[in-house]
Structure formats: structure tokens, C-alpha cells
Amino acid sequence: MIQTENNTEVIVKGTSTLKHWVFDKLIDYGVSEQVAQYLNMLILLVGLLIIIFIVDIVIRKVLIGAFTQFAKRSKTNFDDLLISNKVPRNIAHIIPLLIALEFVPDVFSDFGNFEIIIEKGLKVFAIILTLWIARSLLNTVRDFLKTLPRLKDKPIDSYIQVFMIFAWLAGIMSAIAIITNIPFLQFLTGLGAISAVIILVFKDTILGFVASIQVSINDMVRIGDWITFEKYGADGDVIEITLATVKVQNWDKTITTIPTYALISDSFKNWRGMMTAGGRRIKRALNIKQDSIKCLTTSDIEKLKKIQLIKPYLEDKQKDVEAYNVENTIDKELLLNGRNLTNIGVFRKYVQTYIENHSAINKDMTIMVRQLAPTAQGLPIEIYAFSSDKRWVNYEYIMADIFDHVLAAVPYFDLEIFEYPSNLSLKA
Template sequence: MQTDTITEIVEKPPYTHLLYDYLVETVQLTELSAKYLNMVALLVALLIIVFVVDFIIRKLLLNTFTSFAAISKTNFDDLLVKNKVPRNIAHIIPLLLALEFIDKVFIDFPSFENIVEKGLKVFAIILSLWIVRSLLNTLKDYLKTIPSLKDKPIDSYIQVFMIFAWVAGFMSAIAIVTNIPFIKFVTGLGAISAVIILVFKDTIMGFVASIQVSINDMVRIGDWITFEKYGADGDVIEINLATVKVQNFDKTITTIPTYALISDSFKNWRGMTSSEGRRIKRALIIKQSGIKYLTDTDVEKLKHIQLITSYLEGRQADIKSYNETNKINKDLLLNGRNLTNIGVFRKYIDSYLKHHSAINKDMMIMARQLAPTPQGIPLEIYAFSSDKRWENYEYIMSDIFDHLLAALPYFELEIFELPSHGNF
């Protein structure tokens, strides 16, 4: 009997039954009622202590981190505060305190103690995930401030890690609630793996796509892409595990599944933006009826155009020498070698582009004639603008074609237009 009493004193600290003893001996409540009231009082006391400790530690950690961030040269600590890392870490000590004393609170109710202890352990798992998530978000924000990593799909990697973390946490929580060892629980998941794969199909596809997109360097944040299937035409602003967000030029946002980048065709304009120029490729449709051979009089008139004066003088001399050597009868203009107005105009375009200040002279410059169409002869300008910015590029291209359209009449050429029957 004496041994039992000593054991009871050792197992039950005196302070856990102060209220119980008072209620039974002084108030003369029943033992069961006294036990319940004693448990409630201890629980309230523990909650007050936990909340006070949590408040104090949270304030201390937050002030410490904030003060350190103010004098630190790096912004990593500022991002830790922004992503609530100190706030989440502050919950660890109150949680450990609760786990340490929960058996004292429910000393008379082991079944309640078991339920609450499991709940606290599950909360410990959730808290761990919160801390990991806030640390990863901090790391993500910090890496995005590094110039060489700004265009990398960091969000995808963070999300992949968090998915594995949440899955592991979820399985750990179930193992705690069901009292099944974690390893045994994981091995038992093999039977439902097909269901898991079906549920997480899009996530798995997005994960694989993110890896391929990153390894093959298909898309970066900031790239201009055109994806006609999804109506996307603009800059990539975010790449994560499931989606790629594109801000179109009208400022709307188009969301594309990540796996579509490897399963469908899209256009990435990065090659153009990283090159030395942006291509100009547009044609003038010349009316066929205006094309003709040039007489000497016509050539003399065109010599007043400075960009082609030397060309005409040289070509005219070469042609005259050829015709005289071969005794060509020039009574008919068709005979022998001749200049044409469209040919001279092509040469004018080529010379004009080579003298244009906004055209990159180190890249292809060409004015070429395409196959005739029912509308006329396409005369295509192929060159590269030095300025790749969209607004400036459009201005340069418009300036070039404004000039060429106005220059056509000097060569006795006309642009094709559909006939108009309107009364104006």
C-alpha cells in the first residue's frame, strides 16, 4: 500500500491536484466532478502560459530580425521578415511547452490526453510545413533578385518541393492519427498509387514539363511568346508547376498549361530580341502594266536621283559597250541589254536601305522580286532594324515604306489597289 502511494506521488506531481484536493476536501464535490474541473483549470492555465510565451517570443524574434535587417547589407533578412519566418519559428517553443505539459493537464483522463497529443503532433507537422514554405518563399524572392536567375522558373522548383513536403506531411499526419508506423503506412500506399497518379495527373505532367522547359531553355520569364492556340501574344511573367502566365500587349493575362509548352507549337521571339536586329519583311505590290524598258532619256532623268546616279552611269556604260560590241539593233528597244524601271527601283531600294541610319548594315539587306500574282509583282524588302523595341521598330518600318510609296511615281511605277466604286 505504501509503495502504491509513493508511486502515485511520483507519477502525479502535487501541483496537478491542488484544485482537485480543494474541491474534494473543502467544497466536498464528487471525485469525478473535481477531476473535470481540475482538468479544465489546468488546461486554461496551460493555454494562458502558451499564449503569453508565444507572444513574448514572437515579439522578441520579430524585433531582433527587424533590427538586424535594418543594419544588414543584404536583403535576405528583410525577405525573411516579409515571409513571416520569425513569426512561424516563434510558435515552436510554445508548441514544445504544450507537448511537455499536456500529460499533466489530462493526468486523470488518458483517453483525452491521447487525442489532444495527436492533435498537437499533427499541428507540429503543419507548423513545420509553414516554416519550410516561408523559408522557400524567402529563398524564391531572394533568387529572383539575382540578375542571372530572374528568367529561370524558380516557382516551379519551389512548388515541386512543397508538393512532396505536403504529401509527406499528410501521410505523417494520417500515420499519427491511425497509430500506424510511417514506413508501414507508406508501403501500403502502393495499392492506391494508380488513384494518386490519376488525381495528380496534371501536377505530374506539369512537373515533367517544367523540368524539360528548364533543361531545354525553351521559355524564360520575360520572353515574348506567341501561342495562337491559347490566344497568347506577349511577355511571360510567371512560370510555375501548373501554368505559365503571359501578359498580352493589351495588358490582359493568358494562362497556359505548362505541359502545353512541350506538347504544342508556339513561337518564342527571344532569338529576335537577343540578335542584333529585328527583321523587316514586307512587300510592295507593283502593277504589271507600269513595268517597262528605260530609254536613254528616262535614264538621264533618273540620274538626278543621287542614290543611284553612279549606278546608272556605270550600268549605262556597260550596256552601251555590250550592245555596240555585239552590233545590237537598238531601233527596237527590246533588242540587246536594257534597264527596266522596276530593276532600277529595286536598286534604289537597296541603296536607300544601306544608307538608312536605323538599318543594321551588318545583317542581310535585300530588295527582291517575288513570283507574280493576280494583283501584280511583289517587291519585297528584307532588312533588319537596329532598334528592336516594338514601338520604334514600327516607326522605322513605316518611315521606310512611306518613303518608298512616295518614290514610286519617279520610276513611273504604280502600287496595286483594288478598284473603288464608291461615290465620294
């Protein structure tokens, strides 16, 4: 016990001597006591800053070097992400901070007010450093999870941001409690009085948080989905989902930013179903002039039999029609009497057969050529099918190829496409 007390006394005296060594030297040189105190504090502060700076550099290089060597030998990329997100660099600041907290009382031993301010500042910095480390670790976890196939399309950024918002709120409240010397729990209790203001300030954040949870749970949007959101002028791939916004890269390479909560409050189109299906839908109509529609005579049918795709169909239908008319003693002096083939009906059959035989059309999905309700612009004949290739450029090429052929085939059936007259036709 006596030995311990002696050792303690020696250490205290040594520390006291170290703190006032410069002070004593300055007094010996005839410097006034007040000036000696300030110079003593200044020299010790500079010395402490130099030590902290050197220690910080050494520890940072050692930690980064150790992490780098470990990352090279490791098979996982998690440690590489730790380095890229500056986790070792942020952790390296802990030792210099502890040294500062330990020796600041000695440096400012003669200046109590300065000591209190500097200690509070260091404690606030400790809170900020903790948040930096937490953010670096969370960013590392985020980047790592995005490399996993089953998680790369999930809004991980939203959850990271939610955690960091609460962490920053706790950090700010702790810093205010330290600065004001109010116990943290007491400060937290008083904070309830201004909770309405906080809710108002963070309204968008709260809405975004709720929306991001609903988007994730209901699997409404994933990163990589093609969405169309007319209200915000978005038409492209989702490249980022965060707590407050969803970023869409449009096809012209511009970026549209949409509030996350808009995904649950407004209507938008997600093309994921089409992308995961076996084909991309073709749904387009051409308008036939109604006064070009007619019943076919025998000579008309014989002429159309030269079209190979519908020759078997015409032969079968012609037999059926003639048999019906003979059986029912139909007077065919008037072409309208009895059953007849029409050019529009044969044209629809031709287009249907052509689509069914097209190599780029998915035969396992709906293929239909239908007649829509007549309009002032003619009789719409709509092609409804699915291209096997869903890539945009190829899809447009396939659809154009089909309609190039169909439009060119229309005159062979004595039909005409409706179009508004041009200036030249009006002059003629």
C-alpha cells in the same frame, strides 16, 4: 542515489498537487467529484491556453525584433527576406507547441480519451508547423536566388513547388499514420496499392514537373522572354514559370496562363534570338501592278538621273548597256531588243540604296530588296532588313518611315501599287 529518489518523489508529489489543486478545493466546497473533475480540467486548460498565448507573443516579438536588428546591420538582403516570408514568426510557434505537448497529459489526466485526441491533434499541428517553416525557408531561398543575375530568369518556382509537393505528401501521410495509429513505414507500404490512383490524380503535376525540367535544361523559355503561342492566344513577356503553368503578360496587359507541359508538346515562338541579336527584322512587301512595268527609254533614264541616290548607278549601267548593244549591233528601233534598263529594276536598286543609307538600319546584318513570285495581286517587291532599335514602338516607327518613303517614290518610276478597286472607282 537516495537524494535523487527523494527529489523525484517531491517533484511527482508537487505535480500531482498542482494538477488536483482546483479539484481538491472544489471537493472542499462540496462540489461533486465528477463536476470537480470537469471544472478542474477546464480551469487548467484555460490556464494552459493563456500561458501558451503569452509565451507565443513574447517569443514572436523577441525573435522578430532580433531578426530585424540583425537585418539592419547585415549587408545581404537574405535576412530581410526571412522576415518578409515570416520565418521568425513560424519558428516562434515551436516553444508554445512544446509547452502544450508537455502539459496536456496533466490537464487531461482524468480524461484519457480527450488526452489521446488532443495529443494527436498537437502532433498533426507539429507536422503542419514544420511544413510552414520549410515553405517559408524555401520561399526565402527562392526570392534570394531571383535577385542573382544569373538565376533570375530560371524557373526556380517549379523546383520549390516540386519539393513542397513531396513534403506535403509526406506530411499528410505522417498525419494519417498518427491519427490511425499505423506505423509510418507500414502505412507507406500499403500506399503502394493505390499508387495508380495517385498517379492519375497528380497527372498534371507530374507532366508539369517533367516539362519544367526539360524547359530548364534545354533553355527553351526564361522569365522575361517574349513568346508567341497562338494556340493559347499568348503574345507577350513570360512573367512566371511554375510547376503547372507559365504566365505570359500580353502586350495589352492581359495575363495568359499556359500549361507548362504545352511548351514541350506544342509549337510556340520565342523571340529571344531577335532580342539578343543586333536588330529586329523588317520583312514586308508591296505589290506592283504588272502592267506598269516597262523598259526605260533614254529620255526616261535622263529623267531618273535627277534622283541623286541612283544617279551614279544609272550612269554606269547606261554605259554598260549601250556598249553591249553597240558591240553586238543591236537594232534599237524596237526598244525590247538587246539589253535595257527597266523601271522595276531601277526602282529595286533605288530602294536597296535607300535602305543601305538609312540611319536606323543595322548595316552589319542582311539588307535585301528582292522580287517574289508574281501573284494575282501583282509583283511583290519585298524589303528584308533589320532595324537597329528593337523596341516595339521605335521598330514600328522605323518600318513605317521606310514604307512611307518607298510608297511615295513609286510614281517617280512610272509604277503603280496594286489595290482592289473601291466602290467609288467602280461607280466612275
